[in-house]
Amino acid sequence: xxxxxxxxxxxxxxxxxxxxxxxxxxSGKGVQSGLLQEFxxxxxxxxPILYIETGExxxxxxxxSGYTWDLARRVNETGGRQPDFLAVWVWTHLFVExxxxxxxxxxxxxxxxxxxxxxxxxxxxxYERKDPVVVFLNVxxxxxxxxxxxxxxxxxxxxxxxxxxxSWYEKDVVPAVEYYRENPAYLFLEINGEQTPAAxxxxxxxxxxx
Numbered sequence: 488x489x490x491x492x493x494x495x496x497x498x499x500x501x502x503x504x505x506x507x508x509x510x511x512x513x514s515g516k517g518v519q520s521g522l523l524q525e526f527x528x529x530x531x532x533x534x535p536i537l538y539i540e541t542g543e544x545x546x547x548x549x550x551x552s553g554y555t556w557d558l559a560r561r562v563n564e565t566g567g568r569q570p571d572f573l574a575v576w577v578w579t580h581l582f583v584e585x586x587x588x589x590x591x592x593x594x595x596x597x598x599x600x601x602x603x604x605x606x607x608x609x610x611x612x613x614y615e616r617k618d619p620v621v622v623f624l625n626v627x628x629x630x631x632x633x634x635x636x637x638x639x640x641x642x643x644x645x646x647x648x649x650x651x652x653x654s655w656y657e658k659d660v661v662p663a664v665e666y667y668r669e670n671p672a673y674l675f676l677e678i679n680g681e682q683t684p685a686a687x688x689x690x691x692x693x694x695x696x697x
Contacts, residue, residue, distance in 0.1 A: 503534070505616040507594040507607075507673075509664060510624035511656050512649075513631035513638075514680045515687060519624065520595040522688045527591050537585050540595040541577045545569055548577075566651030568659055571602045579610065586614060601662040608672070621667040622691055624680035628653055 506523060508516040517540070524536050549560040555573075562569055578597055598604040611619055626634075635649050668675050676694045680687055 502617065503589065504591040504593075505611060505619040506592070507598075507619065507621045507667075508596065508624065509598070509621060509660065509667070510680060511626055511628070511631040511660070512652050513634035514624040514626045515634070515684060516596050516624060518684050519622065519688055519691065520593050522684065523691070524593060526688075526692075527593075531591070535587075535590040536593060537581070537590045538593045538595065539578050539581055539597060541574050541597045541599075542595075544577045544581075545573075564648070566645075566648035568599060568652075568655045571600055571606070574599060574603055575606050578607070582610060582614070588614075592616060598663050600659045601666055604663040604666050608670075618674060619672070620674045620676065620695070623664055623667070623675065623677045624687070625677055626680040630681050 508520050667673050
């Protein structure tokens with residue numbers, strides 16, 4: 488193993504990883520969590536990865552029929568934030584069904600509120616997750632709006648819906664960010680998200696190697 492590779496692996500990938508990506512809609516959480524998974528597979532191909540992205544699960548479930556998902560669909564269509572109990576149900580359900588022990592754990596866009604962050608903080612010690620990392624992708628509202636318009640997803644095309652989604656970030660997500668920033672149980676990394684995806688990921692790796 489080269490010295491460069493050893494430095495990269497010794498801290499960040501010599502143990503199971505628990506990484507939480509948090510930030511505005513459009514900040515690049517999905518891209519960066521994808522890059523991290525690719526990197527983990529290259530550096531540690533024998534360890535499985537459990538990827539938890541609640542937004543995709545919500546989009547899948549709201550296509551189902553039923554009273555709960557009819558209500559959740561209405562929330563989604565208006566750009567609201569799904570209630571904490573549903574978000575927690577999604578990832579706790581995945582924990583119970585998918586966790587085997589011995590996997591890397593990557594969260595994309597969860598949690599989205601202080602209450603959900605505190606609930607997640609009760610789950611990680613239960614599963615004996617050590618040294619969890621929070622990656623806060625810090626971007627301006629203007630940057631996020633431009634990114635959302637450019638990615639072409641159906642729920643990003645209505646300006647009013649996008650505006651509501653970006654508005655609840657300040658009220659709901661920011662308290663979760665600050666909770667992680669001040670919590671010594673987490674390694675908190677604040678990353679400038681207003682760069683190319685490659686530059687953002689390079690900054691993430693550099694901060695993990697410190």
